[in-house]
Amino acid sequence: MKMSKFFAWLAIAVGVTYFFVPLLGTFEFSLRMRRGEYSLDAYGSVFSDVQFQQTFGFSMLMALFTIAFGMLLVVPTAYWVRLRLPQMRPFVEFVTLMPLVIPAIVIVFGYLRLYNSSSYIPFTGSTFGTNILLVMSYITLSLPYMYRSVDTAMRTIDVRTLTEAAEILGAKWPTILFKCIFPNVMSGVLSGAFITFAIVIGEFTMAALLNRPAFGPYLQLVGANKAYEPSALAIIAFAITWLSMGLIQLVSRFGKLTQSRP
Amino acid sequence: MPFLALANIKKSFGQTQVVHDFNMAIEKGEFISFLGPSGCGKTTILRMIAGFEQPSGGTIHINGKDQTRLKPNQRNIGMVFQAYALFPNMTVFDNVAFGLKVAGQPKAEIETRVKEMLKLIHLEHLADRYPYQMSGGQQQRVALARALAPKPQVLLLDEPLSALDAKIRVSLREEIRQIQRQLGITTVFVTHDQEEALSISDRIVVMNAGRADQIGTPSDIYNRPTTRFVASFVGTLNIIEATIVDPAAGTVMIGDQTIALRESIADKTGGETISLALRPEAGSLSESAKGDTALTGKVVSANFLGSVVRTRIAVGKNTVSFDMFNSPDLVMPAPDEVVTLRFSAGDLLVIRD
Numbered sequence: 001m002k003m004s005k006f007f008a009w010l011a012i013a014v015g016v017t018y019f020f021v022p023l024l025g026t027f028e029f030s031l032r033m034r035r036g037e038y039s040l041d042a043y044g045s046v047f048s049d050v051q052f053q054q055t056f057g058f059s060m061l062m063a064l065f066t067i068a069f070g071m072l073l074v075v076p077t078a079y080w081v082r083l084r085l086p087q088m089r090p091f092v093e094f095v096t097l098m099p100l101v102i103p104a105i106v107i108v109f110g111y112l113r114l115y116n117s118s119s120y121i122p123f124t125g126s127t128f129g130t131n132i133l134l135v136m137s138y139i140t141l142s143l144p145y146m147y148r149s150v151d152t153a154m155r156t157i158d159v160r161t162l163t164e165a166a167e168i169l170g171a172k173w174p175t176i177l178f179k180c181i182f183p184n185v186m187s188g189v190l191s192g193a194f195i196t197f198a199i200v201i202g203e204f205t206m207a208a209l210l211n212r213p214a215f216g217p218y219l220q221l222v223g224a225n226k227a228y229e230p231s232a233l234a235i236i237a238f239a240i241t242w243l244s245m246g247l248i249q250l251v252s253r254f255g256k257l258t259q260s261r262p
Numbered sequence: 263m264p265f266l267a268l269a270n271i272k273k274s275f276g277q278t279q280v281v282h283d284f285n286m287a288i289e290k291g292e293f294i295s296f297l298g299p300s301g302c303g304k305t306t307i308l309r310m311i312a313g314f315e316q317p318s319g320g321t322i323h324i325n326g327k328d329q330t331r332l333k334p335n336q337r338n339i340g341m342v343f344q345a346y347a348l349f350p351n352m353t354v355f356d357n358v359a360f361g362l363k364v365a366g367q368p369k370a371e372i373e374t375r376v377k378e379m380l381k382l383i384h385l386e387h388l389a390d391r392y393p394y395q396m397s398g399g400q401q402q403r404v405a406l407a408r409a410l411a412p413k414p415q416v417l418l419l420d421e422p423l424s425a426l427d428a429k430i431r432v433s434l435r436e437e438i439r440q441i442q443r444q445l446g447i448t449t450v451f452v453t454h455d456q457e458e459a460l461s462i463s464d465r466i467v468v469m470n471a472g473r474a475d476q477i478g479t480p481s482d483i484y485n486r487p488t489t490r491f492v493a494s495f496v497g498t499l500n501i502i503e504a505t506i507v508d509p510a511a512g513t514v515m516i517g518d519q520t521i522a523l524r525e526s527i528a529d530k531t532g533g534e535t536i537s538l539a540l541r542p543e544a545g546s547l548s549e550s551a552k553g554d555t556a557l558t559g560k561v562v563s564a565n566f567l568g569s570v571v572r573t574r575i576a577v578g579k580n581t582v583s584f585d586m587f588n589s590p591d592l593v594m595p596a597p598d599e600v601v602t603l604r605f606s607a608g609d610l611l612v613i614r615d
Contacts, residue, residue, distance in 0.1 A: 158345055164314055165347035165405075167334045169361035169412065183351035 023238065030231035042232035046222075049229075055218035059207075062131070062214065063200035066138040067193045073139065074146045075189065079181055082151070082159050096147040099140050104205040111137060112209070130210050137206045142199050146192035153188020154181075190251040194244035202237055263326055265290035265448050266311070266416055271320035273306050273472075280306050282472045284320070291446040293439065295459035297483075298469030299495070304452045307469075308418050311450060313337050324415050340409030340447075344421040346401040348393040354380070354404050355389040361412035379407040382441060399430040406438065410445065417442070419451040423458060435462050456496050460484060468492045485541075490613045493539045500540040501613065502580045506530050514538070517578020521555050524607040537613040542572065544609035545584035547595065553604035557582065561595045575601060 033041040046052050081092050099107070115123035115133055123129040139146075159181065166176045182189070207214035219237065223230040264287035273281040281303045288294050296304035309315040311322060313334035322329045329337050340361075348357050358379050362372040380386045383403040393401050402422055409417060419438070423431040439462040442449050453459050459466050460480040468475045468483060470491045476483060487493035494501065504514035509530045512523040516538075523538075530536060546553065559575035559582065570585040573595050584603060586592060595601055 157350065158347065161343050161345050161347040162349065164312075164334070165341070165343060165408075166349070166360070167314075168312055168337075168339055168341045169408070170335045170338075170364040171360075172335060175364060180349050180351075184349070186351075 023235075026231045026234050030228055030235055033228040042228035043236075046229050046232050046236065051218060052233075055213050055215045056201075058213050059201050059203075059215035062135055062138060062212075063197045065135045066142060066200050067196050069135060070139040070142060070146050070196060071150075071189055071192070074143070074150050074192070075182060075185065076177060078147060078150045078154055079159065079177065082154050083163060092147075096143045099142075100144050104137075104141060104203075105209070107137060107140060108206050108209045124210070130212060134206060134210050134212050134214075137210070138196070138200050138203065141203065141206070142192075142196040145195040145199070149188045149192035149195065150185055151188075153185035153191075157181075157184045187251045191248045194248045194251075198241045198244040201240055264288055265292075265325055266450070267321075267323040268307070268311070269321045269323070271307065271310060271322070272318045273303070273310060273315060274318045279318075280472050281310075281317075284472075284474060286467065286474065286477065288448060288450070290448055293442055293449045293451065293462060293464045295451045295453055295463040295466045296469055297453060297456060297459040297466050297496070299454060302469040303472040304454075304467075304469045305420060308420055308450060308452050311416065312339055312341055312418055338412070338414050339416050339418060340412065340414035341418040341420065342402070342405045342409050342422045344424050346393070346398070346405050346425075348401055348405055348408070350393055352392075353389065354385065354391050354393075354396075357393070357404055358408045358411050360408060365412055375411055379411045382410070382444075383407045383437075397430075398426050399434055402426065402434060403437070406441070410441070410447070415448070417447050417449045419449065421452055421454070423453070423455070431458070438462065460496070468495060470495075486611065487539060488614065490537060493611070493613055498542050498583065500542065500580075500582045500584075502538045502540060502577070502582060502610075504536055504538050506532050506534045506536060508532060516557060516580060517559075519557055519577070521557070521610075522607060523610055523612065525610070525612050527612060539611040539613050540582065540605065540609060542583045542585040545582070545603045545605040547573075547584075547586065547601050547603060549604075553606050555607045555610070556602050556604045558600065558602045561597055561599045561601055563597060564594045566594070573601075575603060577603075 030042045031038040031040070033039060033045070077092065081089050111133055112124065113119075115121050115129075117125035123133040162180050162184070163176055166180045171180070201215055202219070203214070204216035204220060208217045208220070219230070219233055222233055266286075266288040268284055268286045271281055271284040272279065280301075284303075284307060286294075296307060298304045306315060310317050311329075313329070313332060313336075317330060320330075324337070324339075349360065352360065355376055358376045359372050362375055367375075376389075377386065380389055383406060385400060385403060385407070388396065388400065393404070396404070402425075405422070422438070423435055426434065435458055438451075451459070451463065460483070463480055465477060466480055466483045467477050468491070470489075475489045476487065476492045478486075483492060483496050487496060487499070490501065493499045502516060504516045506527060507513040507515050507520055509527050509532055512525070512527055513520055514523060514527070514536065527536065557575075557577050559577035562574040562576050562581060564571055564573040566588070567585075569588055571588060571592060571594055572583055572585050574581050574583045576582075582603065
């Protein structure tokens with residue numbers, strides 16, 4: 001075996017050990033709730049907890065709103081930048097990358113300062129308003145992933161020619177966007193949606209500081225007060241993320257299959 | 263009044279003017295080709311007719327109605343793109359029906375019209391296919407049906423055959439011409455392929471640097487090019503430099519040989535250098551060949567090209583190419599052999615730039 005190949009395998013082995021040993025340990029620990037034997041009691045306890053159901057349901061709802069409104073913002077923006085304002089592209093990319101470099105805690109403190117109950121737009125003055133603010137903050141957090149996945153999907157189709165083809169056939173902007181462009185970037189939209197879902201389900205900072213009953217703060221609460229359930233929750237959270245990643249793979253493969261042949 | 267009238271059309275991108283005072287009158291049912299190299303402005307003119315680009319000056323009228331400031335979706339024009347531009351998420355049926363649905367036509371009428379269009383392009387059996395399940399030629403036929411379905415006033419074809427392989431290109435261009443004749447639709451076709459333009463057009467516009475160098479029938483363009491650019495761009499052409507001996511008698515000197523032209527050069531002066539054009543197929547080495555003019559030269563090369571043998575001979579400072587049809591008993595001239603090329607004086611054209 002060549003030396004370079006040996007080091008490649010060594011690097012993979014170290015990486016796999018680093019990632020999987022703690023996960024295996026967590027999984028094994030989550031099965032030990034019953035003394036002296038393995039069981040799924042910790043999972044049973046988690047699933048039967050009313051707070052788990054409420055917080056998970058709340059986060060799911062927030063994730064759905066984030067995806068829906070996020071895509072309504074991102075798809076037309078990416079389309080417009082690609083079609084009419086290509087010179088704005090570096091600026092838009094910079095803006096969409098900002099949430100990666102600005103810590104969530106800074107963003108949420110900014111929100112609290114701008115939208116507190118004594119401000120001109122008092123989002124935090126009501127539960128409904130705070131929920132809107134939470135969805136907006138999640139859209140901000142997931143912007144880098146949503147924008148990139150949609151923009152990449154748009155790169156695979158000839159947006160300009162498809163738009164012109166629809167326009168010359170008499171179509172107006174809403175028809176062009178929702179009937180000709182949107183369905184063809186669906187793989188990107190779904191990829192962005194699954195990533196957004198994974199982010200929102202585990203997000204802690206925004207939900208905790210806006211005092212909303214989301215899944216992230218619940219994970220922290222359980223982690224601080226119970227022994228085996230946090231491990232079970234960690235495994236569940238991983239499973240959700242992996243499921244999302246698997247679905248991304250699936251839709252992107254489906255998207256590649258249906259590309260128009262030149 | 264012409265059906266499609268382009269008057270004094272200008273277009274600038276920033277400081278660069280890409281179309282200069284372009285004028286053209288196209289009659290109803292005509293098939294016009296815009297021929298020229300990349301960047302000559304032919305696609306820009308097509309896009310201005312479609313409404314994708316706004317002219318910097320001038321007007322566009324279709325059927326007497328000013329279209330210059332109308333949006334593309336208000337013009338009732340059909341267009342076929344080089345890259346097919348079929349909607350990947352729609353079946354062939356839905357692609358062809360798109361324009362009709364947008365126009366709000368009743369479902370039954372849409373179905374009848376789509377079937378009619380699919381029959382026209384011989385793809386009725388592929389109505390449920392998606393674009394990615396079809397070949398390039400099939401996709402482009404669907405694009406043609408989609409453009410024709412809403413019964414447009416004008417059909418624009420933007421290099422629709424460029425992405426296809428040679429064999430399909432020939433069959434599809436014939437199909438396009440047949441459909442165009444059948445429907446009698448006014449068509450503007452953009453291409454950089456002279457063979458395509460020559461084979462299917464009623465008239466050709468040869469574009470050069472944003473201007474129409476010559477507008478004429480394929481025969482005019484090929485046999486009677488009026489500028490050096492048209493002569494060199496359309497077909498293979500010999501450009502021969504000659505010195506005028508006697509303008510009144512129409513005699514010129516090529517190398518050390520004097521010949522008489524049929525075309526008048528009375529407006530020129532003696533001693534002036536002029537350019538003459540001669541098609542390779544106009545000359546022959548055969549002694550029995552018809553022709554009142556002869557040039558003697560030394561063979562530079564003779565290349566076998568399949569159906570023809572192209573021979574190059576040196577006459578003075580000029581190298582003249584001519585083609586001989588291939589036949590089993592053809593004797594190929596040898597390099598350095600002295601030969602006499604015979605042709606009609608009428609085949610020698612004076613290039614007036």
